Amino acid sequence: MRTETVDVVIVGARCAGTAAAVPLARAGHRVVVLDKARFPSDTMSTHVLVPNGVQELAFMGALVGILALGPSRSRYLTLQDGDVELRERFRRFNGIDYAICVPRDQQDAVLVDAARAAGAEVREQTKVEQVIWQDDRAVGVRCRDRDGEYELRAALVVGADGRRSRIAAEVGAWTPYRASRNGRGFVFRYLDDPLGSDAPDALQIFRAEGDQVLVLPSCPAGRTLVVNMTDAEVVPEYRRDVEGQWIRMLDRNPALKERIGGATEVGALRSTTDLAAYYRRSSGPGWALAGDAGHFKDPVTGNGMRDALKFGRLLGEAAAAHLHDPLELDAALLAWEAARDADTLSTYHWGNRETRPAPTSPLVREVLRTFVGDDSPQLSDTFNRARPVESVISPARLTRGLVRALRAPGADRKAIWRELRTELPMEIGIRRHRLVDGFRSRRPVTTERAGWTLGDPVRPRPASSPTGSVEAPEAQPGSSGPQPVS
Ligand SMILES: Cc1cc2nc3c(=O)[nH]c(=O)nc-3n(C[C@H](O)[C@H](O)[C@H](O)COP(=O)(O)OP(=O)(O)OC[C@H]3O[C@@H](n4cnc5c(N)ncnc54)[C@H](O)[C@@H]3O)c2cc1C
Known part of the structure; x- marks a missing residue:
């Protein structure tokens, strides 16, 4: 089998993977990012980034490319719920005072370009199948491309491979230590904004009868993404009767109907209810899990990409200085993981409360x-x-x-x-x-909502488990943890 040796191998080339690659490559390390997808490639996500997240695009050198796509820039947040109407200007971060909403196929292709421009090598259509271990330490991955299987050896293996993370399964971290079920499902579609150039430069939230609907000016300007974060139980009804449910949603919500009811060019509806929030153990000897691979929160918070970008970047920065000293590297990874939890926990809980569809x-x-x-x-x-x-x-x-x-x-x-x-x-x-109880609870804990699942567990190949210390991941325990956090 072919074997190559590099400094860092990163699995997954979207938000977390490219953001981690940039500082490592800028520091002069040889970084290879592997993704089974071929870009441009879409993924299930509704993709709004508020200013705090947009600044991450600037840090990694991707913002110029993103703005060249011509997205609307939304400087306000509005909320309408019964007789409550509010409108706020977004706080400014590093000179950026606007939110954007760029379709993932377009956005992620720019992220891949930014990683390459920083000096990382991104290999598309390459699937990682196994982590390689030596003395209980991750030392590389086995992967497959069109020419067959090969090994990539590295001082650090980063799993930035999303919620169904093979790397999480391979390192024995598949089962979260903290999780909560989602109550809302997501149904969303694109439409041509009926207000055209008169559309407000705002992310708009319309709430009525348990629906929480976002109107997100998107890309190119004039195209708008509409997302109903509705009761997860209602999503199958949307799948059965798309247009009927859409009309009923507008009828329940007169302000929303006035805003988008006149749209003519309306795209296909996409939906999901698979949105359980969780934390996984996210670092260990020679490995780390970035982005959704390590932590996911209900997307009602609109913060998943922000956190994947920010903590991808911080992981790359933390690792860059310690790559050739394993003990120092592992300590830096642990400190990075603790900082991620401290920064995200409040929003995790907020998402779990907001996901209640009442x-x-x-x-x-x-x-x-x-x-x-x-x-x-x-x-x-x-x-x-x-x-x-x-x-x-x-x-x-x-x-x-x-x-x-x-x-x-x-x-x-x-x-x-x-x-x-x-x-x-x-x-x-x-x-x-x-x-x-902020960091790595010792047993799986269900916080706000019991009954969480993560779909089919990804199982590691038996031969790939590190000797001794790491167990093979189990099926989800569902609601077996203690109830609620208090
Ligand atoms: C319905 C929905 C709506 C959302 N809305 C928003 C929103 O409005 N705003 C927001 O900020 N966040 C939102 N999120 C969250 C956001 O999509 C994620 O947090 C973000 O995509 C995480 O990025 P990532 O890089 O960690 O993983 P991903 O985007 O999942 O990328 C993982 C990559 O890994 C690759 N991969 C996986 N396995 C392998 C393998 N074995 N070998 C090689 N490659 C592999 C995949 O091909 C993929 O390209 C939403 C999520 C959902 C589900």
């Missing part, structure tokens, strides 16, 4: 109303990660919302107190979780 309650509506006012960044900071969600939706704000809800004419006070009795333990549990 209609907006009077209490939640009054909390939302506390954000109405000037257009400075407040609620949009949750998407932009300018501060933890718990400080955006702070105890003071929750109390203000509660008082308003209780004082509202005709308020059903018993229902409000009932809701509070459910929400409060969850709020306290989440805050406690951040303080005392």
Whole structure:
């Protein structure tokens, strides 16, 4: 069998893989990125990036190429829910004050170009099948391209191969140590914006009767992505009767109907309910899991690509300085993983709460109303990660919302107190979780929603397991963990 030796091998050439490759290659290391896809290649995702994520494209040298595709730049976030209407300007990061939404086939091809421009070698149509071990350390991968099988040996193996990560299975990290089931499914389609050049430069959220619909100006300008994050149970009905369900969605949501109801060029509908959130152990001797391979949160947060890009970059930066000292490298990888968890945990919990498909309650509506006012960044900071969600939706704000809800004419006070009795333990549990149980719980824990699954487990080839310490991954334990975080 052919064998090559490089410094780093990265499996997966989209957000996390290319972002990790760039700093390593810029530091002068020989980096090979392998992907079974041939780019341009699409993937299941709705692809909005708020300014905090767009800046990552600039860091890796991809922003110029992305802007050349001509995406709309959205500087505002608007939310409409019953009689609550708010509009905020996004916070600026490194001079970037706009969100974009570029189809993945176009976006990811630019990311691949950026990795190549930084000096990484990207090999397409190459499937990785196995991790190679030596003395309990990952030392490379076995892969296959059109010319057959070969081995790539490296000081570091990065799995950036998404949720069904073969690398996670190979290193014995397939089963998450923390997870939560999604309650919302995603149905989405492209359409020609009926408002044309008069369309607002905003990401718009329309909420009604449990639906949460995003209108996302996309690429090229004038093309708009519409996403209904609806009850996962309703998704099969969309699949059975696409246009009927679409019309019913518009009828339930008059403001949305006014915004997009006049669209004529409407694309095919795509959908998924496979969105369980999780954390996997994401580093070990000679290996790391970046992006979705290590951690996924409900996409209602719109932060998956941001985190894959940011923590891909930080992984590359952390590893670049320590590649040739295994002990130092493993310590740097562990510190990187801990930093990822500290940064993402608040948003993970927020996604798990937001994935509940219930209609907006009077209490939640009054909390939302506390954000109405000037257009400075407040609620949009949750998407932009300018501060933890718990400080955006702070105890003071929750109390203000509660008082308003209780004082509202005709308020059903018993229902409000009932809701509070459910929400409060969850709020306290989440805050406690951040303080005392943030990193690598020792047993699988179900947080907000039990019954999670990750589809079919990817099983490693028996021969590839490292000797001794790492177990073969098991089937998902589903809801077997303790309930909820508190
Ligand atoms: C429905 C949905 C909507 C979403 N909406 C948003 C959103 O609006 N905004 C946002 O920021 N995030 C969103 N996300 C999340 C976002 O898509 C992911 O977080 C992001 O794609 C993760 O990037 P990644 O590089 O880690 O993995 P991926 O994008 O999954 O890429 C993995 C790559 O690995 C390759 N690969 C896999 N196995 C192998 C193998 N054995 N050998 C070689 N190559 C392999 C694959 O071909 C693929 O190219 C959404 C996700 C979903 C499912």
